[in-house]
Amino acid sequence: MLITRGLQPGMPPEEWNQTQPAKVKAVHAEYLKAGADVIATNTFGGTPARVKSFGLGEPAAQLNNKAIRLAVDAVDEFINARIRADEPEDPTASPMIALSLGPTGKMLPPVGGATEDDISREFEAQLAGIELSADLILIETFFDIRESLIALKEAKSVFPGPVAVTMTFNKNPRGFFTVMGNEACEMMKTLEDAGADMVGANCTLTSGDILTLASLLRASTDLPIICQPNAGQPSIRNDMPVYDQTPLEYADDMIRVLDVGVNAVGGCCGTTPEFIYEVFCRRRDRGIRSINTKEHS
Amino acid sequence: MREFLAECKNAVLDGDRERAVGLAVRAIDDGIEVLDVIEQGFAVGIREAGDRWEKGEYFLPELAFSAESMKAAMETLRPALIESGGKGRSKGTVVIGTVQGDIHDIGKMLVATMLAANGYEIVDLGADVAHDRFVSEVKNQQPDLLCMSALLTTTMMGQKTIIDMLSEAGIRNSVKVLIGGAPATETWASDIGADGYADNAVAAVHKADEILS
Structure with missing residues (x-):
């Protein structure tokens, strides 16, 4: 979404919270208009290690607060417009804001040399002084359960609201595993035991594969489950990355995902507002929330 | 001898670094043909580890x-290998890095390690490598192969930019x-004019062997 608005290859999406706030807010507005009940902040790569590696001049927490403020403003403007239009359904019903947290990029042994303390400090600094105006924290796209648990612990220590954790799984001949070998259903239980309020899967998989995974996840935990797959596989058209699923195919699968008992669906890489709108239309009568994230994709 | 080679294979397969180095030292001390130790011992282990990864039995750790x-094991054996005239039998030089804006090191590091383990000379540029640095390193190092990793949809466009820059510099045809x-795929690779795509470190070795053969 930000690339189509001119974000250059190699530039961090989080920088736009500072340099192009209107464009970030416009993306939020598009998802709200498409019917999203939850929007995710542009903070996925907002840990100090990443912010610093990009040479951004601002402390991580400030950049993250700007991102939250943009989401809050977008929601306020959306509600005000609805009130002015006097829409028949409750015009004051407020969409929610999820503070998105992604992996630090630092690896624990044996793959990397980071310690658990290094990683704790990253999330601690990202969350230090953060405004608590988000409705939930969404820890997403994690692939090492140890890092997920650290992020969850840090989030819980500062944030009184619900914390969701979704990990990213690959499908292999033996089932669904993260690249580190963490098995999907076991991870749901581990996260539940550690105090997560919602669990689930996002990124990597297509909507079809997430449908297979969804019923396995449902059987593994009593917690609410979130599923946010990609819109298929990426390729390039006119110098822009595009994904190969259509909004209709995607929405069809996501309805089935809800039917197996998943509580919230949304989209990761490649799911433009058209995808969320299709899902919204199908789900309108059932009153189940949809989530969209990854506005930088 | 067969038992010794099996031990070498298993040390790698079990990921036991100390045992692998110990066996390499023993091979040199006992005057065993170094090439045999590598090709029929250690390398068999790394190939089997790769097979297990593809079957979903092994993961990144x-x-x-x-x-x-x-x-x-290879580092321990290298002096003996050079002495025996093998000179490491490099299959080719590889310049590798993760593109600008992307600090993901893990997949790239693993590809570099697996390529090195399989006989390639590696020039690892690290992560978050500027586009023009890839181009200048191709000019300077004259590698047989350039490997670029991107973990984000926001950075994968960089792979295309770099290939275009190589073309503009007139050196695209000098390197695979x-x-x-x-986020990369086979289609993406062909769309942007790369010579190949690999979705994991083991596949990268197969692909490198294939396109350089």
């Missing part, structure tokens, strides 16, 4: 341990280009 053990990273 296991593969990282195996690759590390292989690398350590292999791309990888979570």
Whole structure:
């Protein structure tokens, strides 16, 4: 979404919270208009290690607060417009804001040399002084359960609201595993035991594969489950990355995902507002929330 | 001898670095043909670790341990190998890095380690590598292969930019280009004019062997 608005290859999406706030807010507005009940902040790569590696001049927490403020403003403007239009359904019903947290990029042994303390400090600094105006924290796209648990612990220590954790799984001949070998259903239980309020899967998989995974996840935990797959596989058209699923195919699968008992669906890489709108239309009568994230994709 | 080679294979397969180095030292002390030890021992182990990864039996940690053990054994054997005239039998030089804006090191590191373990000379540029640095390193190092990783959809466009820059600099045809990273695909590779795509470190070795053969 930000690339189509001119974000250059190699530039961090989080920088736009500072340099192009209107464009970030416009993306939020598009998802709200498409019917999203939850929007995710542009903070996925907002840990100090990443912010610093990009040479951004601002402390991580400030950049993250700007991102939250943009989401809050977008929601306020959306509600005000609805009130002015006097829409028949409750015009004051407020969409929610999820503070998105992604992996630090630092690896624990044996793959990397980071310690658990290094990683704790990253999330601690990202969350230090953060405004608590988000409705939930969404820890997403994690692939090492140890890092997920650290992020969850840090989030819980500062944030009184619900914390969701979704990990990213690959499908292999033996089932669904993260690249580190963490098995999907076991991870749901581990996260539940550690105090997560919602669990689930996002990124990597297509909507079809997430449908297979969804019923396995449902059987593994009593917690609410979130599923946010990609819109298929990426390729390039006119110098822009595009994904190969259509909004209709995607929405069809996501309805089935809800039917197996998943509580919230949304989209990761490649799911433009058209995808969320299709899902919204199908789900309108059932009153189940949809989530969209990854506005930088 | 067969038993010794099996031990070498298993040390790598189990990801036991100390055991692998110990066996490499023993091979040199006992005057065993170094090439045999590599090709019929340690390398068999790293290939089997790769097979297990593809079957979903091994994951990154296991593969990282195996690759590390292989690398350590190779480093121990290298002086003896050079002495015996083998000169490491390099299959080719590879310049590798993760593109600008992307600090993901893990997949790229593993590809580099697996390529090294399989006989390639590696020039690892690290992560978050500027586009023009890839171009200048291709000019300076004159590698057989350039490998670029991108883990984010926001950075994968960089792979295309770099290939275009190589063309503009008139050196695109002097090097084969292999791309990888979570969002990359075969279609993406052909769209942007790369020579190949690999979705994991083991596939990268197969692909490198194939396009350089």
